[in-house]
Amino acid sequence: xxxxxxxxxxxxxxxxxxxxxxxxxxxxxxxxxxxxxxxxxxxxxxxxxxxxxxxxxxxxxxxxxxxxxxxxxxxxxxxxxxxxxxxxxxxxxxxxxxxxxxxxxxxxxxxxxxxxxxxxxxxxxxxxxxxxxxxxxxxxxxxxxxxxxxxxxxxxxxxxxxxxxxxxxxxxxxxxxxxxxxxxxxxxxxxxxxxxxxxxxxxxxxxxxxxxxxxxxxxxxxxxxxxxxxxxxxxxxxxxxxxxxxxxxxxxxxxxxxxxxxxxxxxxxxxxxxxxxxxxxxxxxxxxxxxxxxxxxxxxxxxxxxxxxxxxxxxxxxxxxxxxxxxxxxxxxxxxxxxxxxxxxxxxxxxxxxxxxxxxxxxxxxxxxxxxxxxxxxxxxxxxxxxxxxxxxxxxxxxxxxxxxxxxxxxxxxxxxxxxxxxxxxxxxxxxxxxxxxxxxxxxxxxxxxxxxxxxxxxxxxxxxxxxxxxxxxxxxxxxxxxxxxxxxxxxxxxxxxxxxxxxxxxxxxxxxxxxxxxxxxxxxxxxxxxxxxxxxxxxxxxxxxxxxxxxxxxxxxxxxxxxxxxxxxxxxxxxxxxxxxxxxxxxxxxxxxxxxxxxxxxxxxxxxxxxxxxxxxxxxxx
Amino acid sequence: xxxxxxxxxxxxxxxxxxxxxxxxxxxxxxxxxxxxxxxxxxxxxxxxxxxxxxxxxxxxxxxxxxxxxxxxxxxxxxxxxxxxxxxxxxxxxxxxxxxxxxxxxxxxxxxxxxxxxxxxxxxxxxxxxxxxxxxxxxxxxxxxxxxxxxxxxxxxxxxx
Numbered sequence: 001x002x003x004x005x006x007x008x009x010x011x012x013x014x015x016x017x018x019x020x021x022x023x024x025x026x027x028x029x030x031x032x033x034x035x036x037x038x039x040x041x042x043x044x045x046x047x048x049x050x051x052x053x054x055x056x057x058x059x060x061x062x063x064x065x066x067x068x069x070x071x072x073x074x075x076x077x078x079x080x081x082x083x084x085x086x087x088x089x090x091x092x093x094x095x096x097x098x099x100x101x102x103x104x105x106x107x108x109x110x111x112x113x114x115x116x117x118x119x120x121x122x123x124x125x126x127x128x129x130x131x132x133x134x135x136x137x138x139x140x141x142x143x144x145x146x147x148x149x150x151x152x153x154x155x156x157x158x159x160x161x162x163x164x165x166x167x168x169x170x171x172x173x174x175x176x177x178x179x180x181x182x183x184x185x186x187x188x189x190x191x192x193x194x195x196x197x198x199x200x201x202x203x204x205x206x207x208x209x210x211x212x213x214x215x216x217x218x219x220x221x222x223x224x225x226x227x228x229x230x231x232x233x234x235x236x237x238x239x240x241x242x243x244x245x246x247x248x249x250x251x252x253x254x255x256x257x258x259x260x261x262x263x264x265x266x267x268x269x270x271x272x273x274x275x276x277x278x279x280x281x282x283x284x285x286x287x288x289x290x291x292x293x294x295x296x297x298x299x300x301x302x303x304x305x306x307x308x309x310x311x312x313x314x315x316x317x318x319x320x321x322x323x324x325x326x327x328x329x330x331x332x333x334x335x336x337x338x339x340x341x342x343x344x345x346x347x348x349x350x351x352x353x354x355x356x357x358x359x360x361x362x363x364x365x366x367x368x369x370x371x372x373x374x375x376x377x378x379x380x381x382x383x384x385x386x387x388x389x390x391x392x393x394x395x396x397x398x399x400x401x402x403x404x405x406x407x408x409x410x411x412x413x414x415x416x417x418x419x420x421x422x423x424x425x426x427x428x429x430x431x432x433x434x435x436x437x438x439x440x441x442x443x444x445x446x447x448x449x450x451x452x453x454x455x456x457x458x459x460x461x462x463x464x465x466x467x468x469x470x471x472x473x474x475x476x477x478x479x480x481x482x483x484x485x486x487x488x489x490x491x492x493x494x495x496x497x498x499x500x501x502x503x504x505x506x507x508x509x510x511x512x513x514x515x516x517x518x519x520x521x522x523x524x525x526x527x528x529x530x531x532x533x534x535x536x537x538x539x540x541x542x543x544x545x546x547x548x549x550x551x552x553x554x555x556x557x558x559x560x561x562x563x564x565x566x567x568x569x570x571x572x573x574x575x576x577x578x579x580x581x582x583x584x585x586x587x588x589x590x591x592x593x594x595x596x597x598x599x600x601x602x603x604x605x606x607x608x609x610x611x612x613x614x615x616x617x618x619x620x621x622x623x
Numbered sequence: 624x625x626x627x628x629x630x631x632x633x634x635x636x637x638x639x640x641x642x643x644x645x646x647x648x649x650x651x652x653x654x655x656x657x658x659x660x661x662x663x664x665x666x667x668x669x670x671x672x673x674x675x676x677x678x679x680x681x682x683x684x685x686x687x688x689x690x691x692x693x694x695x696x697x698x699x700x701x702x703x704x705x706x707x708x709x710x711x712x713x714x715x716x717x718x719x720x721x722x723x724x725x726x727x728x729x730x731x732x733x734x735x736x737x738x739x740x741x742x743x744x745x746x747x748x749x750x751x752x753x754x755x756x757x758x759x760x761x762x763x764x765x766x767x768x769x770x771x772x773x774x775x776x777x778x779x780x781x782x783x
Contacts, residue, residue, distance in 0.1 A: 043743050046756030080745030229702030231742030266648060266685055267741060304641045305648055308684030310739060324640040326682040342640070383744060385703035391745035423702065459702045459744075473705050477739065483682075586763075588718075608718065609711055613763040 009160065011286045014294035015172050018163070021285075025164040032070035034111055037087040037152060038098075041076030041238050042231075042270055048099060049073070049084035055100040059107045069111060072161070075151045075239020075274070078393035079139055082122060087134055087152070094134040095120035125389055125411060139390045142409050144371070144397045146379045147355050148232075151239035156274040159281040162242040168287060170361035174250050175295045180210065183254040187357070189365035191377035196222055196313075196350030197428065197454040198530075199376075199443040202357075205347055209337040210255040212345035217257040219248050220341065220348040222318060223264035223271065226310040227426030228477065230457030232381040233351035235393045237264065237271040240355070241278035247354030249292075249299050250361060255347050258298050263318050265306040275303050310427075310481035314529045315340075315348045317483065328483045329529035350455065352381060372398030376442040380453070384410050386460040387419065394458075396441065403437040406460055417462040421546070425454025427474045427481075428534035430541025431467060450541040452534070466563035467546040468553050472500040474538035478531065488526030492519050493535055500539070505566040508554040517543070562622045565607060569623065572598050576619035586614035628653055629661065633668045643669050647679060647686060656687040692727045692734040694772055696720070697751040701740030704747035708761075712748050713737065715762040719769050732776050 009021050036056065040049040053073060060066045077085055082096035088110045095106065095117065102120055109115045122131045124138055131137050134152075154161045162168070174183055188203035209217060221244055225233040237244060248260045262275055279301050282288040290298045304322055311317045312327040319341045321327040340346025356378060360368045368378050376398040382405065384394045389411030396405060402422055406412070413419045421431045430451035432439065439445050443453050461470070479493040496519050502508040520536030527533050543550060552558050559567040572583070574597040584592045591604035592611060600611070600620075612620040632649045636642045643665065650661050657680050666673040680686045698713045717723060720733050727734040743749055746758030750765060752772055757764075 042741070042756075043745060046743050046746055046749075046758055080743070083745075225742065226739065228700070228705075228740035229744055230740070231744060234742040267738060302637070302639060304639070305645060307644055307648060307686065309682065321644065322639075322641045324643045324679075326678055383703075383742075385744035385747070386706050391703075426702070457702065459706060461706055465706050470706070473702070481739075606714075606718065607711075608715055609708075609762050610766070613761050 009285065011284070012293055013286065015176050018168060018172050018293065022163050022166075022169075025160045028160075029070075029164055034065075034069045035089040036069055036071045036111070037085075037089070038071065038073050039075070039077045039083055039085045039151075040073040041083075041151075042234065042268070043076055043080040044084045045270070047083040047097070051100040052084055052086070052098050052103060055103040056107070059103050063107060063112070065107070065111065072155045074154060075156050075270075076235045076393060077152050077239075078145070078148050078235065078395075079137070079390070080392040081390065082392075091116070092134070093132050094122065094137065096122045138411070139392065139394075139409055142404070143395050144379050145395045146359060147243070147352065148235060148239070148381055148393055148395045150243070151235070154240050154242075156239055156241055157277050157281075159242060159278065159285060159287075162240070166362065167242055167358075168246055170358035171246050171249050171253075171287075172293060174253055174361055175293060175297055180254045180256060183250060183361070184210065186365050187254075187360060190360045190368040191365075191372075191375075192353065192356055192360060192368065193376065193443065194350060195352035195356070195380065195455065197425065197452060199453060202349060202353055205337055205349070206251060206255050208335065209345045209347040212338040214345050216259070216342075216344050217252075217255055218341045218344060218346045219252045219255065219257050219260040220318070220322070220346060221248055221260065221262040221264075221351055221354050222313065222315070222348055223262055223268075223275075223351045224306045224313040224318060225265060225268075225351070225455065226313045226481075227428075227455050227457045229385055229423070229459045230383045230426055230455050232383055232393060232456045234268050234271050235381070236351050236355050237262075238268070238274055241271075241275045242282070243358060244275075244351055244354045245278055245282060245288075245301060247349075247357035248301060249287075249297075250357050251347060251349065251354065252299050253297055255345070257347070258300065260299065260301040261304055261322060261341070262301060263304045263306060263312070263322060266308065272303065272305055279303065309483070310477075311483045311529070311531055314531060317529065318348070319346065326483075328485050329531075331528055352456070373440060373442045373445075375444055376453075380441060380456060382441075382456045382458045384458050384460070386423075386458075387414055387417065387462040387465070388412065388460045389414055399440045399442055401438055401440050402432065405441070405458065406437065410460065413462050417464065419460055419462050421461045421465070421467065423451075423459040423461065423470065423538075424457065425452035425537070426457045427478050428452060428530060428537055429454045429457075430537045431461070431470060431545065432541070433545040436545075450537070450544055452537070464561055464563070466559050466561035467542040467549045468500065468503050468559070469561075469563045471539045471542045472497065472504055475500055475535070478535045482531065482535075486527045486529075486532055488523045489532030489535060492523035492526075493532075495519055496523070496536070496539060503550060503553045504559070504564040506553070506557040510551075510554055513543070513550065513554075568607070569602055570600050570605060570607065570609070570612060570620055571623055572600060573619045573621070574598075576617050578617045578619070580616070582614050582616070583611040583620060586610045629664065633664065636668075643671065643676070644679060644683070647676075647683075651686055655691045656689055658688075658690075690727065690731070692731050693776060694733050694753055695736065695751075696733055696769070697736045697738050698724075699741045699743075699747065699749040699751070700737045701742075701744060701747070703744035704740075704749055707747045709748040711762055712750055712760050712765055715765050716750070716769065719766065732773065732780075 086095045193199045317327040317329040562568040
């Protein structure tokens with residue numbers, strides 16, 4: 001943190017300075033004979049990228065290669081499960097799951113001798129073939145990585161990389177040759193809609209904010225990505241913070257604002273650090289501050305760290321938090337575009353929405369509108385997680401089907417299991433069954449099916465997931481995160497949770513299903529903000545598509561997936577058991593009895609699962 | 624408590640309305656929790672009634688009003704971790720440490736917390752111990768990991 005990895009360039013005083021600065025930066029970059037790119041985002045660091053970097057730096061110095069090889073540490077490149085990823089250019093080879101021990105071999109073989117280290121290449125599970133070039137990776141090849149793809153060529157702590165890649169040219173274009181109205185028109189023509197989940201047309205929001213009365217206006221970037229199972233915004237902010245800053249600057253110019261805020265959750269320490277660093281570097285270059293690039297436009301951005309309240313992702317709650325208050329939402333009778341932060345006109349957009357703005361200006365609205373469906377344009381990033389072979393950040397053109405994402409990009413189920421559902425839209429969304437995987441990702445299509453686009457979480461579940469448990473999980477989450485202001489949300493989610501607990505613990509009755517539906521209606525109808533309004537979705541969608549699982553829990557007192565604790569147990573299959581006795585030693589509760597055959601005493605079993613993990617022949621399972 | 628650091632945080636604070644929350648974050652980061660004494664300092668420094676400061680400190684999940692242990696164990700309960708078995712990881716830590724989430728062991732060695740999502744979903748289930756991420760956890764691996772941290776802690780405590 002705080003390590004400046006960029007070579008200083010002088011302040012950009014006028015628009016033409018940006019072009020000459022870019023020329024210099026590009027020349028400098030093309031002179032590097034060998035380039036190594038190491039992904040060091042949160043996933044990368046969690047998988048050991050820091051150690052790899054240290055080993056690489058040491059090895060390069062030892063071999064006298066430090067001057068010849070340029071090492072770039074980037075944010076997340078998207079293929080999170082294979083992190084840390086390491087790319088060698090011009091050899092154009094990608095290595096996966098790189099460890100410190102692999103470094104000397106990579107340096108010797110690939111950097112010195114120009115040979116590929118095959119054992120570190122990705123092996124495609126479907127075809128069994130080894131993939132060497134990053135572009136050939138099936139996970140990447142089927143995506144349209146307009147936004148997230150740039151992470152690969154950008155060190156987030158080096159503004160020079162961003163500029164060399166064409167960064168801030170959209171801003172320069174806007175400031176010199178577009179009126180604020182023309183910018184709004186261009187965004188309108190592109191069809192860009194809010195990526196935070198609501199899907200509100202961005203241009204309409206900006207226009208309303210521009211037309212609202214008041215001297216001071218604000219732009220806010222909502223990076224309080226609280227949906228569990230979603231991390232697209234972290235990927236963008238951590239990996240390419242300048243693209244968000246540039247988008248905010250263009251938006252600020254369009255609505256007539258001089259001050260912006262990035263509200264980012266503190267659970268993302270790298271995103272916070274990289275955004276701060278980016279702001280500082282933009283100030284140094286004169287891309288933030290007074291009279292940017294010699295024009296009349298002045299702008300500043302500050303970072304505010306969220307303090308762990310999910311409800312602060314809601315725009316009015318976020319603004320309350322920015323005002324130094326507790327994050328409680330208010331009624332939206334008066335829109336935040338008219339009276340938002342400090343009661344002044346405010347345009348709040350999500351990270352991904354802001355990141356799209358410079359691309360639209362640079363490539364033209366027709367380019368953006370040419371992608372996607374009738375109502376949903378451009379690309380969307382999803383966090384594809386759960387029970388799929390390939391997990392990570394996936395960017396696809398709107399209109400791509402769920403099946404293409406889960407099977408063609410995600411590689412389908414793990415361990416030969418059956419995928420039965422996908423959860424989209426986080427706690428506000430719903431679970432869609434495999435039968436609906438032909439649905440395209442499109443705001444309207446997903447809402448009609450009882451889920452929603454949401455911010456982009458996509459959790460795939462196979463038959464080892466219990467849908468009653470999933471509904472219970474989300475309700476528990478929402479109950480905990482309800483700010484408590486609206487009674488139907490505060491009390492209703494609690495009552496609904498009690499009913500789901502009854503189902504999961506074998507006390508449920510069929511009559512309770514009706515009560516559950518009544519409560520769901522009341523919570524949705526009687527809450528002020530989206531948290532409460534959409535809180536019933538996870539319950540309603542699972543009731544709609546997985547009614548049989550609820551019935552199994554209620555009528556048969558059985559959890560088909562073996563997840564719900566009170567209804568599940570561990571058993572030893574005597575036919576598979578090798579009589580090794582390792583499970584007896586592993587069990588901390590003395591619950592495994594040695595008789596003619598090994599047996600589990602269910603009264604002593606705490607369901608920790610250590611026995612199943614220990615068993616080498618797979619004779620112990622949870623049913 | 625190092626008063627000089629507290630003073631530095633309070634003196635260097637910005638002038639935006641949200642800087643009171645920023646300062647609470649920094650103090651929490653510095654001290655591990657927010658004792659009454661610090662809340663009083665914040666109240667004075669910002670000229671905000673103590674009850675308002677307390678309201679902030681109790682509303683936001685990031686703040687703790689109770690002292691924490693020498694080691695912080697955080698179990699991620701995000702959706703992706705959940706479907707990959709996070710509840711069993713939590714059960715294992717609860718059983719090992721004999722504390723519920725939000726509590727600290729009697730010997731002050733461990734504090735157990737949960738988090739809604741760390742955004743490292745591909746590596747789930749995830750447990751973070753003292754800031755270090757441990758992905759692809761299982762009850763067995765977790766047991767070994769906690770044992771190692773405990774041994775290390777006891778060695779340090781014994782040497783003092």
